[in-house]
Amino acid sequence: MIRLALPKGRNLAPTLDALRAAGLGLDEVGGDRRLWLHLGGGRGLGDEEVEVLLLKDPDLPLYVEYGVADFGVVGSDVLDEVGSDLLVPLRLVAGRSRLSLIGREGGLPAPGDQIRLATKYPGIARRLVANRPWGAEIVRLSGAIELAPMLELAEIALDIVQTGRTLVENGLVELETIAEVAPCLVVNRASFQQHRAVFNDLIGRLEAAGVAQ
Numbered sequence: 160m161i162r163l164a165l166p167k168g169r170n171l172a173p174t175l176d177a178l179r180a181a182g183l184g185l186d187e188v189g190g191d192r193r194l195w196l197h198l199g200g201g202r203g204l205g206d207e208e209v210e211v212l213l214l215k216d217p218d219l220p221l222y223v224e225y226g227v228a229d230f231g232v233v234g235s236d237v238l239d240e241v242g243s244d245l246l247v248p249l250r251l252v253a254g255r256s257r258l259s260l261i262g263r264e265g266g267l268p269a270p271g272d273q274i275r276l277a278t279k280y281p282g283i284a285r286r287l288v289a290n291r292p293w294g295a296e297i298v299r300l301s302g303a304i305e306l307a308p309m310l311e312l313a314e315i316a317l318d319i320v321q322t323g324r325t326l327v328e329n330g331l332v333e334l335e336t337i338a339e340v341a342p343c344l345v346v347n348r349a350s351f352q353q354h355r356a357v358f359n360d361l362i363g364r365l366e367a368a369g370v371a372q
Contacts, residue, residue: 164231173254277307
């Protein structure tokens, strides 16, 4: 049996599209609110029966690292934030975005400034600020990050930007791109050794389908 961990958030749709393009039978996934699905065999992972877990992004690397799930897909932003000892053989082509500093017009803080920076990525934010000529108190939020600079909870924010439409509609701008973000295929190290042929075949099919690289 092989257990697959899928993200419940913005990466679910591109992940399902990519895995289905590579021949995985996952038609039942995403059609209801179940968090644990037993799909049985004949799903495109050799002769193995397949189970699927639907998890929140920050939790997914832990489930894979500790072997509760054998592999999964999660954003590179989450991997950079939480850290993990996982194999990351591929990144999906679809579902890409940017991790950026956002705020009102006027640019980044001046050298020597002390500001507040709102984000749901406090670890990344602390590492970022450590290499800047300005300082920041990190304000951790769990959602609606754009509201922080709008309502002056913080001067700037560190958040995911996809199209930029939300920023424009709320009078904000993208001040600086910090990193490109992509959904990543992650594999438990012990599981890869146990199912090496299955995972190598899946990686090859994802590349051949043009949905990962």
